[in-house]
Amino acid sequence: MALTKNKIRFIQSLDNKKDRTESGCFVAEGEKIVSELIDAGFTIEQLYGTQDWVGQYAQNIKTNIEIISKEDLKKISFLKTPNEVLCVASIPKHRLNLSEGNNKLSLLLDTVQDPGNMGTIIRIADWYGIEDIICTPESADAYNPKVVQATMGAICRVKVHYADFKSLMPEIQKLGIPILGTSLEGDNIYETELPLNGFIVMGNESKGVNAEWMKYTTSKLFIPNFPEGKKRSESLNVAVATAIVCAEMRRRQSAQTKLR
Amino acid sequence: MALTKNKIRFIQSLDNKKDRTESGCFVAEGEKIVSELIDAGFTIEQLYGTQDWVGQYAQNIKTNIEIISKEDLKKISFLKTPNEVLCVASIPKHRLNLSEGNNKLSLLLDTVQDPGNMGTIIRIADWYGIEDIICTPESADAYNPKVVQATMGAICRVKVHYADFKSLMPEIQKLGIPILGTSLEGDNIYETELPLNGFIVMGNESKGVNAEWMKYTTSKLFIPNFPEGKKRSESLNVAVATAIVCAEMRRRQSAQTKLR
Numbered sequence: 251m252a253l254t255k256n257k258i259r260f261i262q263s264l265d266n267k268k269d270r271t272e273s274g275c276f277v278a279e280g281e282k283i284v285s286e287l288i289d290a291g292f293t294i295e296q297l298y299g300t301q302d303w304v305g306q307y308a309q310n311i312k313t314n315i316e317i318i319s320k321e322d323l324k325k326i327s328f329l330k331t332p333n334e335v336l337c338v339a340s341i342p343k344h345r346l347n348l349s350e351g352n353n354k355l356s357l358l359l360d361t362v363q364d365p366g367n368m369g370t371i372i373r374i375a376d377w378y379g380i381e382d383i384i385c386t387p388e389s390a391d392a393y394n395p396k397v398v399q400a401t402m403g404a405i406c407r408v409k410v411h412y413a414d415f416k417s418l419m420p421e422i423q424k425l426g427i428p429i430l431g432t433s434l435e436g437d438n439i440y441e442t443e444l445p446l447n448g449f450i451v452m453g454n455e456s457k458g459v460n461a462e463w464m465k466y467t468t469s470k471l472f473i474p475n476f477p478e479g480k481k482r483s484e485s486l487n488v489a490v491a492t493a494i495v496c497a498e499m500r501r502r503q504s505a506q507t508k509l510r
Numbered sequence: 511m512a513l514t515k516n517k518i519r520f521i522q523s524l525d526n527k528k529d530r531t532e533s534g535c536f537v538a539e540g541e542k543i544v545s546e547l548i549d550a551g552f553t554i555e556q557l558y559g560t561q562d563w564v565g566q567y568a569q570n571i572k573t574n575i576e577i578i579s580k581e582d583l584k585k586i587s588f589l590k591t592p593n594e595v596l597c598v599a600s601i602p603k604h605r606l607n608l609s610e611g612n613n614k615l616s617l618l619l620d621t622v623q624d625p626g627n628m629g630t631i632i633r634i635a636d637w638y639g640i641e642d643i644i645c646t647p648e649s650a651d652a653y654n655p656k657v658v659q660a661t662m663g664a665i666c667r668v669k670v671h672y673a674d675f676k677s678l679m680p681e682i683q684k685l686g687i688p689i690l691g692t693s694l695e696g697d698n699i700y701e702t703e704l705p706l707n708g709f710i711v712m713g714n715e716s717k718g719v720n721a722e723w724m725k726y727t728t729s730k731l732f733i734p735n736f737p738e739g740k741k742r743s744e745s746l747n748v749a750v751a752t753a754i755v756c757a758e759m760r761r762r763q764s765a766q767t768k769l770r
Contacts, residue, residue, distance in 0.1 A: 370749075374750060402745075497733070
């Protein structure tokens with residue numbers, strides 16, 4: 251059966267944040283992400299698969315599946331080359347418990363706006379066992395279809411929260427949780443003592459971390475270029491910088507655990 | 511004076527690799543990249559700026575500048591939000607001297623196809639003092655407008671070469687230059703002795719490094735996730751993985767230099 255116009259219009263609307271917020275739904279595409287969402291217990295509202303996909307993968311899926319043609323899939327897909335399966339899932343409501351922040355590593359994102367960067371950072375967080383990412387409301391929306399796809403499934407495991415940093419930062423400070431910021435004027439990350447837990451704050455693609463939030467950082471770190479001192483590029487991409495800081499913090503934590 | 515249709519058509523054609531190869535030209539946009547290209551001695555074939563830009567920046571530029579309206583700039587720009595300046599520059603012909611590969615760190619890219627990833631990797635190379643990147647012919651073209659913009663100017667300093675890996679890999683092997691590959695089955699990069707120089711080989715976004723080239727690697731490295739052993743995401747983005755390997759190699763090299 252062909253897809254109704256209403257359904258097509260609804261799915262297409264989920265490209266807009268306003269429509270996602272109103273409906274509480276987001277779109278994910280591809281066998282990997284869809285099966286990971288199902289396994290992770292996400293509520294799947296609608297599931298569309300081609301005959302091929304249903305024949306190969308759908309045996310153990312309990313959600314109602316609507317079999318659609320490749321032409322219909324093309325109409326609802328946000329990908330240049332549509333996959334075999336697309337789902338509409340409910341946006342989860344994650345609870346944030348700031349006081350746990352002392353016992354784990356988390357990320358603060360000050361207005362990372364590029365969906366590709368946001369997705370890549372969620373994927374990095376997943377790799378490094380980071381459960382929570384707290385973003386300013388102006389940051390890219392984690393349930394934007396482009397972000398969901400760029401996470402390669404990490405969105406099923408990492409909790410992305412949005413909060414007003416004006417009240418958040420003093421609260422983290424009051425709890426005495428370390429906040430690590432990166433800055434071109436910071437200390438060489440490899441020559442600085444670092445806490446094992448706390449928040450890493452990363453900033454906007456062109457403006458970096460807002461000076462108002464930098465005030466709350468307990469360490470300002472610099473990722474050294476090479477050869478040191480010889481400045482060439484002005485900075486690293488925000489996702490790349492996030493990865494280098496996370497990698498170094500986890501390297502130390504693993505080394506310490508192995509020493510015990 | 512308004513831009514001629516021929517000029518508009520020519521600049522627009524530079525979105526295609528074939529047209530770039532035939533004309534030997536590429537497009538760069540924005541004050542930062544354009545001024546860096548000029549400073550680096552690139553041949554600027556055409557330079558278009560708005561009246562605002564010319565008034566503010568053009569005093570010391572010796573290239574002929576064509577002043578154009580914002581409407582005309584919009585017609586030739588590849589950006590969603592056009593900048594104030596756009597140039598057409600000659601694609602440089604870089605010489606590759608493989609035997610120097612023993613005394614420096616270089617990158618081999620096996621079919622990195624996403625222009626954003628390619629640009630980000632060029633930017634990473636620039637940060638870490640890597641002069642040469644050698645790519646398979648199927649890799650994204652470094653002079654694609656999207657790649658040029660994503661390098662944030664690093665394209666002015668890093669030399670990107672294209673070569674057939676079938677003859678390249680045995681040649682590197684014959685020269686006895688280390689080749690480091692990343693693999694999910696590799697050794698923990700932080701617990702492995704690494705050479706300070708050589709080639710780092712990184713692979714395609716979905717297929718990784720071709721098994722045929724992996725045979726030539728002298729070390730297979732794994733970037734450990736956290737907590738170790740608990741696999742969640744299957745992999746890291748290729749630009750992110752490149753950054754983590756480069757950061758670790760340069761960390762060791764700096765530490766060794768400081769010990770001397």
